Amino acid sequence: MPRHRPHSPLRLALSYTTGFRLRLAVGSVLTLAGTAFSLAQPLIAQRILDRLARDQPIVTLLALLAGAVALGTVIAALGYFVVESVGESVVRTVRRLLAQRILRLRTPVFDDVEAGDLISRLVADTTLLRQVTTQAMVASITATIGLVGSLVIMGLIDYMLLAVTLTAVVTMSVVVRWSAVRIGRASGKAQEAVGFMATLLDRDLGAFRTVKAAGAEQNEIGLLTAAADTAWRRGLRVAGWQAASGASTSLILQTSFLAVLGVGGARVTAGKLTLADLIAYLLYMFFLTQPVMTLAGAWGQLKVGSAAIARVQAVLALAVEPVGTESAAPGPDRSRASVFFENVVFTYRAGLPTVHRGVTFAVPAGRMTAVVGPSGAGKTSLFALLERFYEIQSGRILVDGMDIREWPLADLRRAIGYVEQESPVLAGTLRENLTLGLAGISDGQLWEIVHLAQLGDVVQALPGGLDGWIGYRGGSLSGGQRQRIAIGRALLRRPRLLLLDEATSALDATNEAALRATIAAASEVTTVMVIAHRLSTVVEAGQILVMESGRVRACGTHRELLDFDPVYQELARTQLLIPT
Template sequence: MGAALERMLGALRTVKASGAEHREEAVIHRAAERAWRASVRAAKWLAIAGHTAEFALQVAFFTVLAVGRARVASGAIDVGTLIAFLMYVFYLVLPLQQLISAVGQYQVGAAAVARIQEAERLPAEPSRPAAALPVPGAAPAELEFREVHFRYVPDLPPVHRGVSFAVPPRGMTAFVGPSGAGKTTLFSLIERFYDPTGGSILLDGRDLSEWDIPQLRSAIGYVEQDAPVLSGSLRDNLVLGAPEATDHEIRRVLSVARLDDLVARLPRGLDTLVGHRGTKLSGGERQRVAVARALLRRPRLLLLLDEATSQLDAVNEAALRDTVAEVARTTTVLVVAHRLSTVTLADRIVVVNAGRVQAVGTHTELVAADPLYAELAATQFLAATL
């Protein structure tokens, strides 16, 4: 039932806009009914067990009483012995009731333990002691993919089939290609949300498997496609990855991300609550918060996923695009790109198709040399810049 509620409440506007309130209500009602039936079934069996035990004890009491009465009448035992046996029966009632209750509670606990053990069997992220690695912010990162193969699960087709490319320190590298080519998954592999099934990924010449994961991620600024914002204050969201950030550093990234005007309008400034999943912010404001959050970490490698500025107006997009270009002078920037403004700013472009790197070059070189990129350029009016 909780999963059904989360499914509906997590996309409440979509449900309303689609006119699907009644259908979703029926889904939640069916889930609630299943939960109710399961609870009633469990309560029924517990009640049957408890009442059966009580009935058995009553039968035992009357059996002892009847047999004892006959034995007393025949002179085989005296009344005191009969009373003693009856007291024994009374003393057994409470422990037996507690035993029956314990069996029922054990069944409930065993089900909970089984779910916990199921969660414990899930694979966890590897952990290794932190090595003597370069500290975040020391120098721009250098990245290299060597014949990387990857698939999410064994029964699905591979996402990457021998991906190889190198990204030198500094500058912006854009990844382009048709949908489903595996561009977004490249960033997940860099962040080690997944590990490749073959090949290797090197950061500063060291395989990612040798990096301590927290230290690896501390060197990376990651801006997701949907730019999630957590419940809490605007300040809480900005310092999520840099809790020791000073007010001066926060003001700097607010200015860079064009958020200073927003903060000035908010009733409590940075301490204003942004609502569940940032519902009090517009889509463009959430994107700028995500960019500011990544920049506040002073990353050595900045990952911008799937046009993280797509919901900005032209003025703010141009300003933030210039900011990213400025950041690329001192930081290695990777971006999944679909738009003219992003592609033409990139120092190099990696064309990904069907899980492979098809070509690498500049915009001008690829329009002339790579048919897929030329087609994408013509479709998206990129060729107009030549």
């Protein structure tokens, strides 16, 4: 996936807070109020020391100090909660945006990215955004105000001590900025390593049984372990830079404290500073530690968050399909669609071989059309083009006489029922799998589809029937059961055009015969296109297209093609449909 480096991470992070800015402002004000109470505490302590030196009562000041401590703590805690809630809201918002973007990616774009890396960006990188929207933004602002306020008051107490303190603050700023750059680079590499590990795991889970059957567990564990080790090493590098930055900041602070103590002691001895003022100054030095450490951490968090923002923005910048609407329950009256390919030329991407070379054919409405041919002839790609998963380089594809590029995408796909070659099944209930993308489906409609798609045994086998749970990618189902669920899902849409890509290849003879009858019945009310390697499943089709090397070389019925097309004759001969 190409890198996307935003020019202003803070501006992008702030854009994510749209809709939460009032809450963010309230949290900031509360945090600032807590800071103000903290700033007042050393001044009150100074007055207490002055009164003690003069043998004056301090009960009122002690009560005032206790109240400032308690109230400041409560207000600061409330402000922290409000700000953190904004951070959580930002994470939720960005995750929603990413989920919408990922599921609407154009198919060629999705082909070029790793699914595991997308998951990592959705889950892990979005969590890091909280560091930018809270610690790196709000906390740094309040820390800056606290730092400036402390320095101003410290300057009013003694300008000489302030000069010592400012020297330390400037030195820390240089160290922090230098280390923050390294933290950002190391963090970006660490997040990439986590994304790669997620990609490996997604690959293994997607082919779980294949890995086991091949005895490749140890090899895959080795790859995952190596990826985890890489992520660990890069994470340690981040931790190392963060530790070095924090230790350097702490060392400079402690050194400056000792310097202030020495210089201040000398000034007290010389009578240029009272002991109460020195103690108050030292209290402000202690108070100064928190905003300084916060700012030091904020620089590192900003760099870490910036790397996360860059990875999130890279996904948000990917090309997506036009937004459609959710399919409603299919209506009872739907006309049958016609299809026409006119001189279509198509390749998946530049540099790859051409898949279709001037493909031309017509599919009449209300008939079954079969597509056959050797592997690699371009059969499955026809269906991908009809669904507009990809765009053609030249030519036209018409549905009902209108170029599919002029159809609203949601309307086009709503008119099509598509059973893929792999017959994917989603983790969820059987009902959810059948009604995928549909709303308002009654139990009566579902049971009708269960009968048509020969799903009775699946319903009986699942605890809960229609609401029984199907595991990850339908791993507990047979290939034939997954195919029947996919067919049922397509039939439930009552499509005007039904596309079946090797839809019965995993079925036994009994179920195949029953479903062939179902498909034949469906062709009476809808247009059906079938891709088949087993010619026995399509011998009754109204027309059969024979494809070879990206072209339609012949078209006719089963009997006609047996008479004149050598490729079809060879296919029939190898499948024992004609004598050898």
